[in-house]
Amino acid sequence: MNFTDRYRRTLWQPTALALALSMGLSGVAMAQSNASGVIFGNAGDAAGATIHVENVNTGQSRDITVDNAGRYRATSLPVGTYTVTLKREGQVIGSRDNVQVRVGSGTDVSFDSSASEAGAKTLGGVTVVGSALPAIDVSSVDSRTTLTAEQLQKLPLARDVTAAALLAPGTVAGDARYGNVASFGGASASENQYYINGYAVTNALTGIGFTSLPYDAIDQQQIYTGGYGAEYGRSTGGVINVVTKRGDNNWKGGVGLHVIPSSLRATPKNIRRTDGQLFQDRSENTSSATQYTGYLSGPVIKDKLFVYAAGDFTRTTGNNISSILAPQFTTEVSKAKKWLAKVDWNITDNHIVEFTGLSDQTRTDRTVYEYSYANEARGNLIGGDKLENAASLAGSAPGGDVYIGKYTGYITDNLTVNALYGTSNSDHKRTLAYAGSPNCPWITDSRTKITSPIIGCGLVNGTVLGPGAKDKTHGWRFDVEYQLGSHDLRAGLDNQTLESSAGNQYEGGYRWRYQNVRNVSGRPDIFPDVPPGTPYFVEQRIFITGASVKVEQEAQFIEDHWQINDRWMGYLGLRNEQFKNINGAGDVYVKQRHQLAPRLGATWDVFGDSSFKVYANAGRYHLAIPSNVAIRGASASLYSSQYFTYNGVGPNGEPLNLVPAGSKIYLNGEDGTDLNPKTVAAQGIKAYYQDEYILGFDKALNSDWSFGAKATMRKLKSSIDDFCDSRPFEKYAARNNIDITNASIPGCYLFNPGVPNTFMVDVDGQGTLVPFKLTMEDFTTPAGVKFPPLKRKYYSMELYLEHHFDERWFARLDYTFSRSYGNSEGQLKSDIGQLDPSVTQDWDAPEIMQYANGPLPNDRTHQLKAYGFFQVNKEWLVGANVAIASGRPKNCIGFDPVDAIQYGASYFECNNQPAPRGSRGRLPWTLKLDLNAQYRPLWAGPGQNLAFSATVFNLFNSQKTTSQVDGGEDPANDYQRPLSFQTPRYLQLGVSYDFSM
Template structure:
């Protein structure tokens, strides 16, 4: 194949696989937008290294006495590296591609041998030393992967940051219950899905309210995405999970334009499968809530398909050659489809949904001179979900006309403005500063404004009244947001790097500020909703702990619920750090770092309710180039990582909220589905958590000595070249959660402790729920009712009645085998064995889809944590991942990705003990199943899942390989297995939920097979 043809065909595909270090363990900068070039060269007098980028930026450095050089903080892009002796050019390496966040080795052998290209391997327009192509990056002590834009254009992948991240070892998809439009979530290394950090061009773009997911670039604007799964340096923190960092493309000295159209037609897609009510053999004296439903159809998947269209375009080039550059990219992403509501939904209809996710990215780069660079980035993402309902009859399984009702409309709009300055003060001293701001509009509303209450579980209406035909109304949603909820962030990061002999020293500050306005929800309609229920034993109290008695009669009852949480709040996160990357010898590199994080959370009155104080996080890494030729590296990393509480913690916590239920027996149901002839079953509105709308005292909500969640991590591994064509490696990872934060709502225990100390319970105000560190001792300040100040109470693990502390451990072994591109094919296979176990998933609770960050039902009372230990919700014991590409001919390339994973543990949450009691009035929330203890995983696991995706790309020579036509088939085997199941066993004592053990939502299942067609042209 000629060099010209290589430049045309391989430039967009495989070259970046060799030099872009896809899925390698690179150096240590988790939110970096830059890279470095290092290497060795003859150290004769007057020898220098000159690097020049494709934007004209040039830097020169003198080779040290040991024959080594390093140039850091270089913008990602293509570089020419030249060895000079005086004014004479000795040797040159062209089109060297920098890897984001890591070092690229460019070494020159011999002295004065300008013909050293004889020892080089030429791949298209790129010249590298032959020994470098399969070598390992020995400048790394971390664990990360990098996927380049060339791979994104070829591999069959979902068009999202999370889909790319799932190629990384140990990364698993989080529960779909936490997805938000096109934004999904990922769990890294056994962590919860809120414990990750997202970055674009070095700026934090994580969800500013809850830290669930983040913002991503238009797919065609991604230059590189790095995914950290552990071991990052002290420069970065606020994550106990992983890091997803995208670097956007930038303009160069050549103008480039391009456009792409993507089509995923429903005609080539498989429908979702039908879901049936379970018909299991139940324990003695247990029966299903609705005895007519077992074995019948729960949700029809007939004709549940969708069509997706994506149009994108980009342009980039010089405004002033060598000085000023611009790059802009836009993308429209629209999905239209149908899902059928479940038989039990209040609206039995089909949701004709419409998802729209437009994105914009713009970047300006100004090389003021070779020593000063200024960058500006603009990012805008919008996610909008809406639709309308058409009728559907479960008897005939047929649809009809529009009903005049609508699902909720959700709209999230994020905008970011990011400024960065880089100053190369001397060859050894670099200053960088990044400042940015963001705004998020987070809206939820319904096109139909109804004054009627939402009806929950309306299939549980008394059939003696309805004749077996449940009575509904046109209210389709139970909660809505305020009119204009908004989140804003500001961030400042300043960093100074200094090279002193064999030490690369770094010092910096990293501050972020979050403000949220009018976040939370309210109950729709008249301000309340109705929920229907049924007891198997109508003589048993429904919620005895709250004074709610039995339903009597035939066991049917209704509860009226009020839920309001709207509030405002703020968070400050400040940090400073020091780091020393010490090249101890030619073969040994040590990374020594320390980071101090401080987190402060404020309520709606801007009164601090959490102030962490100093939190020191040491980080130590080592890399050993065993033979000194980059053919075998042994590396290790030990570090501590702190996680902040996001803004959403103030909702239902540090600010006023109402969450009450009032229970009734009834004798009739009106035409709107509301119960009539009400007979009260209790004392009036009751609340398990004491949420009656009162404003909590911020000084009492959290203890004075609350510790942030933090985790310690240790990893050790090696990487080895196998001959000239293969790389291999293994890594062991151990993570241990050392401290967690959740809320505890059994605050009567505080009164018990106060009484035992001789205090007066009536003299203080005790909150309904408070924050604490499970398993540790915390001190609370209780407001004295006479206004004289506060009374302090220390609460230990035993005072709360708990028998165990918060535990989460993750153990993993990762193995990989990689074949770099050899002008024909590239491939990589990863296998991970892991176990995530303990009694605390993290800040959320996936088995019931609870997204109340650090305020889940876990740890609310001791009874909830009996038998809570086991395999955690994101535990997948076995993972096999593979991807690669094969150049069939100069015009045709085939590609594939494969993910095979074992299932996740199932939960079974029922009433308490063998007597089916409810000691804290939480209903079916205890780790008992049919009266027997049931730890997570005791109920079994979900099935194994296999996702095989295939693709082919055609770049015809008649179009100079600038036209690309693609065909990709996702989930070729059409495996539609369940991913998550309902783990709530009962609706009342001895009354089994008809949906226990099945996937109750469309996101509970693997996406059916679909086909993607694409066409693009690059000028």
């Protein structure tokens, strides 16, 4: 059969199926776990008949009895292709071929009510091609985008999980300073959960990022953007759920090569200050990458035991010229090794065991040289280092080894059991390879209008990873599903423990920052001890943190998918979360129990044929305090500052002839001593949680087209951050006649912002704890500045139009109008790129929160996404991916005229005037067009196993600013300096060969 004939045949097949389904009734379905799917349907008056479900690739099969209402369902099916057969007394009276099961989804395979009669033989002959079953999943109340391996290979996407996630409506790229991560529905980038084959692989320390896997090993990737059921928790952003490929009854393999040459990369824009002064020369900041891939899969025992193994090995080389503040020329060679192995054992058709092992390891070798901006030339060698699983020297990164075991038991037609256990381990290392002086301090020259900045001798001039950094997790899940009449009941346990040993310190032990002596209008000189006429001063900061900490997370959930009648399904779920945070001394400093999260939803199959669905849901979602909080906020740490005048600069950039210009200050009270765990956080602190409401519809126009709309409202109801202000305690003590002369008050407390909090205070420094029940009036400053109520709201309207793949072409168009606004981004503060989830600068004192209400950093009011591919002929395929978005809000963050808390340029104020959040307009709109082409030559053989591909990213080489310096007065000439641009145009070339044995 030629390509055209096959294409024409598909046009009538889905139509025939749709006609058949319109005579049937929809049934209830539910994804039994986050790594499997469901086949469900109605067999008309064939009560007592048998539904035979068989995986065409592995031979696994199940027999389900049709109930008295004519319904059936087969749960916890591994994703893949199935044949569904209706039998009565051994006789086949109807069948469906090529039924696609998708992760977390229900696939409706219903039979005509006359299927029990001999006349149904014609219907039984209908063949479903690909996934042409009903486009509308009437069994789900959530919001998700599911991408198959076929789509991932045919769309022009970077070969990583985040690139695919950004196709989903309501997702935006997180701040570039957080790496390659996404923000979902206005939430900060640390509020997501990532799963591989049912096990959470989210960064154990900060929640930013995840352990990855070989790209070609992805079978399906599911992106939940809201409305997910009670089985999911620990997320107020989104969920990315990856199911890997597995072996089947055919031995096959493949190899591939993907190259990104630096010669075909566009030159990145230089960074300039608004006055035109060059800040960073990026003309040589380019890289090249070569990736080798391979896989092998097949049966060890046919129909019983299967293996699948895949690997990615990527070598990336690049250069980087740093800014004029610390000019250095760095060369990097990075080697990333990812592998995955999966074993599936069908002990019997009713008992299945799976084992997955995967590894994600990256090693980077760096060499650092001096660089002269005046001569535009590289200078002498400074040194070098080696990084392992460390994305930057600012802290640890995801990666490591993960092992997962899972059991699925189909005990009876109505009872299914799932059990899962997993572990992960990741070491993060930095080793000095060679250096002239390994103890060089971090030098920053922030003086304005200077032509020769002071340059240090450090390798990176920054905060470096402390020794012994590592993360490890272990967790287990157990759930049971039972169908009782029209109720599909499910209950389960979900526990995970996260452990991290982490810490940071300044390279060389301390940091020098050279600054201008200046007066700020409306207040005295900020450094009154500096002699008159002194133009500059220097600040010394010492910063050392490090501890081994733990977070224990437990949850129980129960849910019911209730088929109320033939067209209405109700969903009721309840999740109960418990969180326990443990500091470096092994003490519990926060314990939260009975965090109840109800989930409610309903779907209406309007016409009863799965062609038009109206759905609604409401739910509450909790998030634990991340591990990193205990590193600094609940364990011993040292953070000090002292100012000096100086006369001369040494060869390593250090100041000479120092004269103190003030005493040493311990910032936030971090003086290196252990903290009393009972005084770290507010008593009875509420968990971080969010409420969400969704109303939407999906409508099939015909067998090829569908469209829909969805309205979403999210409201952050409770947050956890730290505040670092002693004045409320002083006010409370004065009002209640409590002597706190010798009190031991931590520099910062964890609390629930915007509401009254109770703290335990060591009033005599000897461990005598007294509760301080601080009201909102206590939090009010002497000048009358109050803490505002917590606010983070997100609302959106999403519209989509989709053409389903018909073996010729696939396309989807999404438009999202959204607003994300309030006075808190959440766990992060993208305004300044702060990397301390839940202990940001926000809420440190009431003054910081003045004028903080407005559009938040992840707000993109308008987004248009379009993507798809077209099979031109047997040999050629082309694809496109377009993303258009309005810009990020701009701020002006500067000095407060009083600066009672001495935070410097940290307020939403500029030039002694209020500068409310987002009041400085928007960054420019961004446009990104990616195109790809694939060529599978016929001369390579009947299977067309040889493929050549080319993908161009950012075809028009648009390099709009995506983030900027919001600090408007420190120093003033840095205000609105770009921090990041769109990635310049680059080309990826690939070749792959698949073979069967």
